[in-house]
Amino acid sequence: MNLTLRDRARNSRTPHHQAGLTLLEMLISISLGLLLVFGIGTIFVGSNQTYRVQEENARIQEAGRYALEIIGRNLRQAGYADISIDPVATKTAFQGTPVNGVNTICPLGTPVTDLLTVQYDGRVGEQDCQANNVNAGDIVQHTFFIENNVLRCNAVRAAAAPAPPAACPAANTGVELLNNVEDLQVLYGIDITGDQSADRYTATPANWNQVVTARVCVLVRSPNIGVVAGNQNFLNCAGALGTVAAGAAFTNAADTRLRRAFVATFNLRNRVNNLP
Template identity: 25%
Template sequence: MRRRQRGVAVAEVVIAMTLSLLVTLVAATLLHASNQDFQFNGANTRIDDNGRFALAIIGQAVRQAGFPGEPDAVAGPLPPLAVEGRDDASVATGAAGMGTPQPSVNGSDVLAIRFSSAAIAGAGAKAGSAMLNCAGFPADPGEWAWSIFYVAKASDGVAELRCKYKSEHSWGADAVLRGVDAFHVLYGLDTDTPRDGIPNLYLTASAIDARDAALPPAEQALQPNWRRVASVRIALLLHGERGSRPGPLLSSYALLPGDDAAALVDEASLPPAMRHRARRIFGTTVALRNP
């Protein structure tokens, strides 16, 4: 009788322990799933904030490109290009302007924007003080300011969108935001004569360079196709923290579908540590206000 009672007691203990382990396992699974959802939602929120911020900074720079605009009758040399770019390249921080092309990050592009100070424009101090480069500084009197956007890797290997500008004594660059997989640009050309300010086709920087290179030498120096840019279409791919997207599947992202076949990022081509992250594409088209 006692042996039977002991056996029943042992069985009850085993059942209780098994149930406890099952409850613990279920709780751990739910906690892990909840933590993944929290990490995924948090990463997407940060990506959304970063994307909106980047589009606002670049959009503001593009809208003031070419200020104060080209006069109807030009006396002397033409002003510098309001907008210029490079495909599949980066830039060196200390070099003047875009300098010599540097290796790109995932085929990202370079977007260079220029505008004049109030002294060149002949406007009042109030108008000139509102014209700031991507670092928040106004142009020096008598000079053309730069805002150059490109992607480069930080010291820890994380790619970031940077803004390059000319300070009073030298060239510098600041990070706009981190976690950028790629940055691509298309340029809307107004091919009508006379111009109506509406783009008729969107081309990459290389395609515009090719159109200018096909012109007679006397016209090539004027870069007339670059001067016909009426709008800029930009696209950014941003990513979140490691492990912010659960699941074994890999994805590919077309930043400018149908317009630029090179604007494609395939997670399978990325380092293992950069895969399985929350990602999102941000894009916009900005018209140039100063033809």
């Protein structure tokens, strides 16, 4: 149907609606988009940080358990005597000091840690902590110490019981067992009454042959920095072992690493029925 001139004129005066977005609508859309991206980014960063903390904590726990397992295995073997299978052979005591400890610094300028020495009769077919073969008649001496935040073990094999070291071995002596171990502290349970149980614990026994247990603490830190925000106030080995008052039991560190003290008590099994 053809439009009349009047209809065409009326249609030409009808306003047309604007297509697209206004500037205000565009700004609102951009703002909402930015808020959404910021929210997603915040969730991602938070989840990633939580994952990092959990991962570092798992590494610390694994390292702490491993350190105590290695040291505990040696302490349980302290004073072992390789008795002949001959039924008429006489049982003799281990000729040496099964366990000994020194509070020292390895190397100079670092925090004071303990040096733990364990001795026992070796058996053919065994290896010491440095993977050296043990010969018949060898007495094996293992010394555990901290050097530059590394738990190390130095092995000595001799026909006669060597004297326990009074200071740290030379730098880089022995084998590395575990990194990121900051402290090693040991309390020794001594049997005064002869009932083969610890009557009290001390860091410096007067008679090492009275030692029947050892309470060991290792302080392990996370391999990476930036795990925690700000300073961390953590329980140190002195606090974990109960040798200091409440205020000194905690240490504040500003390097954003996680730290944890691990403690375990081990019986010197070969000291049973063999006390002086």
